Every structure is written in structure tokens, then in C-alpha cells.
Amino acid sequence: MKKLLELITEEFEKAFEKNEYDKKLGKVVVSNRPDLCQYQCNGAMAGAKLYHKAPIMIANQVVESLQDNEMFESVEAVMPGFINIKLNSEFVAKYLNDMKEADKYGCENKAPETIVIDYGGANAAKPLHVGHLRSAVIGESVKRIQKYAGNNVIGDVHLGDWGLQMGLIIVELKERKPDLVYYDESYTGEYPKEAPFTISELEDIYPTASKKSKEDEAFREAAMEATSQLQAGRRGYRALLAHILDVSVTDLKKNYDNLNVSFELWKGESDAQPYIPDMVQMMKDKGFAYMSEGALVVDVKEDTDTKEIPPCIILKSDGASLYSTTDLATIVMRMQDYNPDAIIYLTDQRQSMHFVQVFRCARKTGLVGPDVELTHIGFGTMNGKDGKPFKTRDGGVMRLEYLLDEINEEMLKKITENQKEKENLDISEEEAKQTAKTVALAAVKYGDLSNQASKDYCFDIERFTSFEGNTGPYILYTIVRIKSILKKYTAKNSLPDAPILGAHSASEKNLMLVLSRFNAMMENAYEEKAPHKICAYIYELANAFNGFYHETKILSEEDFKVQASYIGLLVLTKNILETCIDVLGFSAPDRM
Ligand code: ARG
Numbered sequence: 001m002k003k004l005l006e007l008i009t010e011e012f013e014k015a016f017e018k019n020e021y022d023k024k025l026g027k028v029v030v031s032n033r034p035d036l037c038q039y040q041c042n043g044a045m046a047g048a049k050l051y052h053k054a055p056i057m058i059a060n061q062v063v064e065s066l067q068d069n070e071m072f073e074s075v076e077a078v079m080p081g082f083i084n085i086k087l088n089s090e091f092v093a094k095y096l097n098d099m100k101e102a103d104k105y106g107c108e109n110k111a112p113e114t115i116v117i118d119y120g121g122a123n124a125a126k127p128l129h130v131g132h133l134r135s136a137v138i139g140e141s142v143k144r145i146q147k148y149a150g151n152n153v154i155g156d157v158h159l160g161d162w163g164l165q166m167g168l169i170i171v172e173l174k175e176r177k178p179d180l181v182y183y184d185e186s187y188t189g190e191y192p193k194e195a196p197f198t199i200s201e202l203e204d205i206y207p208t209a210s211k212k213s214k215e216d217e218a219f220r221e222a223a224m225e226a227t228s229q230l231q232a233g234r235r236g237y238r239a240l241l242a243h244i245l246d247v248s249v250t251d252l253k254k255n256y257d258n259l260n261v262s263f264e265l266w267k268g269e270s271d272a273q274p275y276i277p278d279m280v281q282m283m284k285d286k287g288f289a290y291m292s293e294g295a296l297v298v299d300v301k302e303d304t305d306t307k308e309i310p311p312c313i314i315l316k317s318d319g320a321s322l323y324s325t326t327d328l329a330t331i332v333m334r335m336q337d338y339n340p341d342a343i344i345y346l347t348d349q350r351q352s353m354h355f356v357q358v359f360r361c362a363r364k365t366g367l368v369g370p371d372v373e374l375t376h377i378g379f380g381t382m383n384g385k386d387g388k389p390f391k392t393r394d395g396g397v398m399r400l401e402y403l404l405d406e407i408n409e410e411m412l413k414k415i416t417e418n419q420k421e422k423e424n425l426d427i428s429e430e431e432a433k434q435t436a437k438t439v440a441l442a443a444v445k446y447g448d449l450s451n452q453a454s455k456d457y458c459f460d461i462e463r464f465t466s467f468e469g470n471t472g473p474y475i476l477y478t479i480v481r482i483k484s485i486l487k488k489y490t491a492k493n494s495l496p497d498a499p500i501l502g503a504h505s506a507s508e509k510n511l512m513l514v515l516s517r518f519n520a521m522m523e524n525a526y527e528e529k530a531p532h533k534i535c536a537y538i539y540e541l542a543n544a545f546n547g548f549y550h551e552t553k554i555l556s557e558e559d560f561k562v563q564a565s566y567i568g569l570l571v572l573t574k575n576i577l578e579t580c581i582d583v584l585g586f587s588a589p590d591r592m
Contacts, residue, residue, distance in 0.1 A: 001106035003520040004095055005030070005039070008071065008085065012041050015065040021047050021058065028085065030517075037076075037084035038513055044081040055081025089502035092512045093565075096500045099518070100572055105579070106519040107148070113341035114152045116334050117143045120256065120263060121347055123160035124248045125169055125206045128255050128400040130390050130459075131348065134379045137448045139346040140261045140585045141531040142377065146344075148583050149526045154338060157252075159268030161245055162326060164213075165206060167227030170240055171219065172209035173197065182236035191236070195243035199251045202244065228320065231273070241270065258404060260441060260585050272329035276321055279332050279367070280314060288365045289314055300360035312357040327358045331367050342373035344529065349378025349454060377529060380456035382448070390459050407444060410465050411473075412436035415592060418467070427591070435589045439473050440465070442586040446472030449584055450535035470539050475581065478542040479588040481549065482574040488555055489567055498564035500572070507551045511544040511569065518576050522583075531584055538580045545573050 005028060012026035025043030032040070044059035051058065059077035066075045073086040099106045119139020121132055128136075139155070146153045173196070174183055180196055181187050197205065213220040230237040249266055256262060280296070283289035288298045294317030301309045312324055321329075334340060345355060355376035362368050384390045392398045415436050419427055427435075447464035451457040467473045486495075503509035517537070525533040554570070557563040581587060 001098060001102045001108075001519060003106075003523075004092075004516045005520060007095075008039055008087075011066065011069055011071055012043065012062070012083075015062045016043060016047075018065050019058075019061045021051065021062075025050075026062075031084070033084075037074075037086050039085040039087070041083040041085065044077070044083065048081060059083050087513070089509055089512070092509070092516055093500045093502045095516050096512060096569070096572060099516070100500075100568070104148070104519075105572075105576060107522050108519070109150045112150050112152055114338055115146050115154070116338060116340045116343045117146070117153060117155045117346070118158045118330075118343065119143070119155060119346040120157040120261070121160070122157055122252050122256075123163075123165060124268065125165055125202055125244050126160075127203060128252065129397045130382060130400055130403055131397075133259075133400055133403075133444075134348075134382060134448060134453075135346045136256065136259055136261045137445050137585065138377065138379055138453050138531060140259075141445075141449055141534075141583065142344060142346065142529050144583045144585060145522075145526050145529070145531065145534075148522070148579075154265055154340070155263045156265040156267055156334075157256075157263040158330065159245070159249070159252075159266065161241070162231070162269035162273065164223060164227050165210070166230055166241060166244065167223040167225070168209035168213055169202070169205055169244060170226040170230065170237055171223045172205050172212070173240070176205070182240050184236065185234075187236065191239040195247050196240075197243070197247065199247050202247055231320075255400060258401075258441075259445075260587075267330075267333075269326045269330070272326050272333050273321075275329040275332045276325060279329055280325075283314060283365050286365065288361075293317075298361045298365065300357050300364065302360070309353075309356060309360070312361040314361075324354060324358050324361075327354075328362060328367060331358075331362050335368060335372075340372065342375065344375045344377060346377050346379065349380060352376060352378045375529070377453055379453040380451075383456055383458050385458060385460060387458065404440070404444070407440045407461055407465065408437055410461055411440040411443065414465060414467070414473075415439065418592070435592050438587060438589045439476055439592060442472030442476050442581070442588075444472075445584060445586050446475065446535060449531045450539075452530070452532050470535075472586065473592075475538050475542050475577065476588045476592065478545055479574060479577050479581075480590070480592050482545070482570050482577075483588075483590060485554060486567070486570060486574070495571065496564035496567055498561060498568060500568045501562065501565040504562065505548075505551060507544075507548040508569070511541075511548045511573065514541050514544040515569075515572060515576060534580050534584055538577055541573065541577060541580075 009026055009028045012028050013023040016026040017023045025047045026041065027043060028039050028041045030039060031037045044055040044062065047053070047058045048055040056077060056079060059081045063075050063077045063083060066072060069075070071088055071091045073088045076084045078084055103109065117139060119135050121135045122128055143153050143155045173180070177196060182191065182196070209223065213223055226237065230241060245268070280289065283298060289296050292311065295313050296315040297311035297313050299311045313322055314325055315321060331343065334343060359374040359376070362374065363370070368374065382390050390398060412433060415432055419432070443464040447459065448457065450470060463469070464471055465473060467477050503512055521533060521537045525531065552566065554563070554566050557566060578588065
């Protein structure tokens with residue numbers, strides 16, 4: 001379905017052409033003075049230079065040609081040569097009726113591409129902390145935006161399971177249970193199926209070990225040695241790694257479930273290791289990799305660089321691989337397994353240099369062809385109210401679980417208060433709890449996603465959980481309000497199949513105009529991989545709806561056709577809001 005803006009632009013292009021001007025001048029944009037008009041065309045301004053005429057003369061001619069056009073309520077030339085456009089409300093109504101019928105409310109279905117999205121960033125054996133929140137929340141939404149556009153998407157958690165933390169756990173466990181068969185190098189039999197620890201033990205083992213390694217040099221060295229033996233393939237250690245993964249993946253899945261985040265793939269850094277030797281050999285053979293200060297490196301600087309981009313280190317002087325080696329080998333693996341058209345990574349933006357190096361190295365050495373798009377979406381820091389990175393009250397790293405618990409509680413309080421006010425006392429405690437969870441998740445996700453990803457933002461529970469203002473709960477409240485009107489309506493009538501009519505008031509027209517921009521907005525959010533654009537849109541839509549709601553008697557409207565049109569508008573508003581929040585990764589309760 002064509003975008004509304006395209007349809008308007010076509011009419012303007014024709015009008016420019018008719019007056020023997022270049023049709024390119026007919027480009028129409030959303031008005032930057034919504035108080036004066038809804039759309040505008042600035043083509044006469046550019047035309048003035050081209051045709052050596054006063055802009056207002058050109059504007060007047062174009063306006064003259066559009067006078068009888070049914071698409072417009074008014075088209076006006078104003079000094080010095082802008083054209084202000086107001087749409088005919090019948091035309092907007094027809095557009096909405098077409099949207100109702102169209103697949104995905106008029107969003108284009110493009111040729112599907114295969115996209116791998118690397119997000120979440122969890123590390124095995126370490127609990128999720130708030131730093132992982134943004135990657136999960138933004139990544140899930142970017143993935144759903146891709147899916148909505150029709151792409152085949154594969155979300156991969158890319159577990160951190162290959163670093164020093166594994167050696168630390170192995171050594172600490174050995175101190176606690178030295179007799180485990182995994183430490184006996186002469187053992188050749190099968191290892192037990194059951195893990196020698198529970199998740200709560202594991203969660204104690206890692207932090208203890210991490211602390212020890214900072215204070216105890218010998219312990220640290222032992223952990224490094226265990227890490228390199230694990231990486232070299234020592235059997236017992238590999239078996240322990242498998243147990244660590246099993247136990248922590250089960251736990252991580254539970255945590256991601258609570259965030260309504262799920263991955264198609266649970267691969268980890270360890271899965272990429274087998275691809276390293278051949279990859280390194282190829283880089284050497286083709287002359288890309290060379291020795292520099294003992295390390296094997298590939299140059300990735302380019303002539304147009306304005307800042308220094310250091311070489312990508314492939315192997316350290318002791319032959320060990322690095323974070324970048326693993327990421328390069330993961331690209332090899334992903335190309336083999338899925339041959340994707342694009343790979344998108346979500347991490348803290350402090351990793352952006354790493355990705356510049358990895359992407360350039362992958363292209364230069366031919367791991368990916370020129371058509372494969374590699375994108376890093378780097379996000380800013382989540383700060384506390386003090387403007388510093390979010391911490392627990394005693395200054396430690398806050399576990400994600402605890403943070404979510406805190407918000408659930410806050411939300412339950414608000415919802416219970418709200419019910420008392422509205423005397424909605426028939427809601428059971430169980431339903432209230434479930435609703436609180438749903439709304440709390442919306443609060444957290446919307447609080448994050450409504451900011452441009454690259455910006456830092458302040459995590460403010462008080463503000464995020466408010467039912468008013470630019471918040472998740474406000475959006476949900478609007479949806480619940482519509483659901484409740486529709487419920488009252490359908491108690492007596494069946495949903496009408498009648499068309500939406502031209503607007504009866506300014507607030508209704510405003511709502512209709514915002515609805516008509518849905519497909520353009522969604523496609524733009526897709527192009528720019530920008531969930532915050534969807535948030536900005538649903539906030540505008542919720543405001544437009546509430547403006548209409550406060551001024552309009554819907555259920556007591558006596559004109560049957562007008563009422564049916566209102567109901568049609570409500571259904572469309574609800575469907576579009578629900579589509580948007582689904583793409584953002586949260587949902588609305590039936591009442592709250
Ligand atoms: N595990 C890493 C971390 O906690 C993030 C991994 C991001 N993905 C990647 N392919 N490098 O920082």
C-alpha cells in the first residue's frame with residue numbers, strides 16, 4: 001500500500017509538471033507548523049533559483065492547479081513561497097478503510113532477507129545484571145521489527161563461555177570438591193550426566209573465585225592455567241564446561257523469559273573455536289596477517305580515517321585467541337550455517353572500536369562478501385538518579401532479577417491503589433499480581449526503548465511506573481481504556497463492518513491523521529533499526545486517542561452510522577497500538 005505522503009507527493013509532482021517545472025520539486029513533507037497545516041511542500045523555494053522566478057509565483061501556479069483536487073481540504077501558497085496543505089477528511093477516512101483491509105495495515109512486504117541478531121550478551125555462570133538489560137530489551141525489539149518487515153531472523157545469545165571465568169570456576173570447584181573425577185587426568189571413562197553443582201552453588205562459586213583471583217596471585221595463575229587447558233581441550237574440563245553451560249543456560253532462559261525475550265539460538269563463544277585454525281591459516285596464506293611485536297595482526301586502517309584505528313589482533317604472542325578472534329570465527333560459522341544478508345550486534349557502545357576492527361577485518365579478508373551488511377548498534381549507559389551508572393544501594397552491581405522484583409512490587413502497589421479508587425474490587429489478588437508484572441515489564445522496556453539507543457538514560461522507577469506522561473503504563477492504560485469501551489459496546493452489539501467516516505471534530509481528525517502515518521513510521525523504524533521511533537509514535541497516537549475520547553460521546557452516540565464509524569476507529573487504534581507494543585516486546589492486560 002502506498003504511503004499517504006507518497007499519494008500527496010504524486011499530486012504535487014503532477015501539478016509542478018503541468019506548470020512545466022521539474023516534478024522533483026513536488027516533494028511533500030509533514031508540516032513543521034501543525035498549527036497551520038498538516039503537510040507542506042517547499043518545492044517552490046528550490047524552484048525559484050532554478051527558474052529565476054519569485055518563489056511565491058511558482059507556489060501560486062501550483063496551488064491554482066490543485067484547487068479542485070478532492071484529496072485536499074485546502075492548498076495555500078504563503079509568503080515567501082511555501083505551500084500549506086490540509087487533507088480532505090473523507091480522503092483520510094478512505095485511506096484508513098484501506099489500511100483496515102490491507103495486510104499489516106499497509107506496511108510493505110519486502111523480499112525477505114536472512115538476518116542474524118547477536119544480542120543478550122549473557123555470560124555463562126554469571127548472573128544477568130542490569131548491564132545486560134539494554135542489550136536484551138533493545139535487541140529483542142530490533143529483532144521483532146525485522147520480523148515484522150518479513151525477514152527471516154535468527155537471534156543468537158552468543159553466550160560468553162570461553163573466558164577466564166571458566167577457569168576460575170574450575171579452580172574454585174576443585175578447592176571445594178577435590179575428589180571429583182573431572183580433575184583426575186588418568187580417568188578415561190564416561191563422566192557423570194548430572195552436574196556436580198546446583199545453580200545456587202554455581203552462583204556462589206563464581207563471585208567467590210573472582211574475588212579470590214583479585215587478592216591471591218597463585219589462585220589467579222591457577223585459573224589462567226585451567227582456562228588454557230580447557231581451551232586446549234582437556235577432557236575433564238570440557239565435561240565441566242558442558243555442565244556449567246547446562247546449569248546456567250536453564251537459569252538464563254528463565255530470566256530472559258521474565259523479560260519476554262527469547263533466542264532462536266543458544267550458541268556461545270566456545271562454538272566458534274573450531275573455526276579458528278583454518279581462518280588464521282587463510283589470513284596468513286593470503287598475506288593479510290603478519291607478525292607485529294610478537295602478535296599476529298591484520299591492518300584495518302583506511303585512508304579516509306580521521307582517527308587512529310589500530311590493527312586487529314588475531315593471536316596474542318603466546319598464541320592465545322582473543323575476543324576479536326572469537327568474533328571473527330563466529331562470522332565464519334554464521335556464514336556457513338545461515339549465509340545471512342546481515343548480522344546485527346547489540347552491545348554497550350564502549351565496544352564500538354572492537355566492532356569497527358572486526359567488521360573491517362572480516363571484509364578485508366573475505367569472511368563476508370561486499371553485500372553482507374554488518375551493523376553494530378552500540379547503546380549508552382543506564383544511569384541511576386545520581387547520573388552515575390546504575391548500582392545497588394550499597395554500590396554493587398545490581399542483579400537483574402532484583403531490579404525487576406523491585407519494579408513489580410512498586411507496580412503492584414500502584415495498581416492496588418488505582419483499583420481502590422475505581423472500586424474495581426472484583427480483581428483477585430492473583431490477577432492483580434499478573435497485571436502488575438505485565439505493566440512493570442512495559443514500564444521498564446518503554447523506559448529504555450523510548451530513548452535513542454546510543455544515548456545514556458536515567459533509570460527512574462518513579463517516572464517509568466507513572467500512569468501519566470510518556471511512559472509504558474500510560475500506553476497500556478490507553479489500550480485498556482479502548483478495550484473497556486469495546487467490551488461495553490459488544491455486550492449489546494456485534495462489531496460493525498461499517499466504514500470509518502470523515503471526521504466529525506478536530507480531535508477525531510487528528511486521531512485519523514496520526515493513524516494514517518502508521519505504515520510510513522514502521523518502515524522508517526525498520527530502515528533505521530530504531531525502536532524509539534515506534535515509542536514516539538505510540539505516545540502521539542495515545543495522546544491523539546485520549547484527546548478524541550475526552551471530547552466525544554462514543555457509547556451514547558445516537559446516529560448509528562457515526563457510532564459504527566467511531567467503533568471502527570477504536571478497533572483500528574487498538575490494533576495498531578497492540579501491534580506496536582508487540583514489536584517493542586511487551587503486551588497489555590485486559591484491565592488495570
Ligand atoms: N558477552 C559479552 C559481554 O558481556 C557480549 C557479547 C556481545 N557479542 C559479541 N558477538 N561480541 O560483554
